[in-house]
Structure formats: structure tokens, C-alpha cells
Amino acid sequence: MELPSPEELMPLSQTLITPHLAIAFHITNPSHNHHQQQYYSSQETPQFPHQPPSATEEEPARTLKRPRLVWTPQLHKRFVDAVAHLGIKNAVPKTIMQLMSVDGLTRENVASHLQKYRLYLKRMQGLAGGSAADSATDHLFASSPVPPHFLQTTARSTSDHYLPFVPALQQHRHHQQMVVAAHFGSPRNAHLELPILSRIGASVPGYVEDVESGGRKVLTLFPPGDD
DNA sequence: CTAAGAATAT
């Protein structure tokens, strides 16, 4: 099965800044500092107010506060594809995350989304007749077709995985995106028993996308627009 | 100890 080549992949990206940059730019908690919550390209150089009296120590990357993840339809599609490919059994946050191989995507991100998605699926099974289960909330979930076997009332025993992992093709239409300097994409999760994963060495290049959402700067893993 | 999943919190 075709695995996404770097060119085929959506410009999946995660706004990431190195701990060093975060410190240097004094980027901290968005809820406390949302007015300065920004992510800078390698060229934009913000003028930060000042350095806190005793904050010159490097803070571990895992301790840094990550920006809120926005689940774009593209990203959700990757999620669904991953779940479909894995089968309900193996579709747990960690595995899904690994198969998605989206740079910067955390297990918690996936876990939270999975929880919501399962609720959606459950709610959808109730409406077997044909009445649409849309409440403007499900627009995201409705954006990607739900694989039939997701809606099994009881878990299957055999054949639960077979769908090819179809990468979301992207017509190089995303122009001037800000390419961030920080590139966390490395063979971070490159050892797994899953055969497919061994072939997925690819993490996606980094693009930065600031998005206004409810007055807060938020980060997207995909540029807005076409699919 | 890790991580899934549900329950809360922001």
C-alpha cells in the first residue's frame, strides 16, 4: 500500500519552538500572556519586553506549554485513516499517534480527540434510520467519512483492519507559509512492532500557522483551505 | 511504571 511520500503529505506541521527560543522570547502561559502568545518564523524577530529576574535556566521541552491544537479536517482525516488502518482494537492513542506521524502531535492530543470521536460514533449509531445527526458540532467529524466497521455495536474479532492508509494528497497550493526554524521531526518514534510504521520514517516538515480563534492565537497543523 | 479512558477543567 502506498505510504505517503513527503510530497504527498499534507503540510502537516506543528508550531514548535525550541525551549531555547521559548525562553529567549519569554513565551509562557497563553492564558496569562495571551497578548504575547505568538509563534515566530525564523525571520520575524519579536521585541520581547524583558527577561524575568530569575528565568535564565533552560526548561525541558516536555515542560513547555504547547499551544492548543486545532483539529483541521485534514488532520482529522489522517486520524480517521489511522484508526481505520489499525482497527478498533489497536486504535489507542499511542498507536494512532504513531501511525499519524504528525510532528508535534502528542498522545494526549490524540486521546482527547479519540474520546470525542468515540462519543460521536456512539451518538451516530443511535440514528440508524437515516436522520442526520448534525448539530454543527459534528462538522469536523462529518468532514471525513466514517469507515463502516467503526459502527459495529460489538467489537469484531477478526478482520478489523485492512484499509489502506491513503494519504491526503495536497496540490502544492500552499504558498508563502512561514517555515519555522525549529524542526523537531526526528526518528523519535521509529521503533514499533507495526510493520507499516517501520516504513514510515517520515515526519512532516514544519510550517507555522497562526489562527485567530476566539481572540486567541492558536496553532494549526494544516494551512487553511483546500483538501 | 506506562498508558487507556473517563471525568473534569480551562
Add this chain to the structure above:
DNA sequence: GATATTCTTA
């Protein structure tokens, strides 16, 4: 409401 974080449990 969407996503994050906490909490309990496997």
C-alpha cells in the same frame, strides 16, 4: 464547544 488536564484504573 473544543481541547487540555487530571484522575483512576488496567
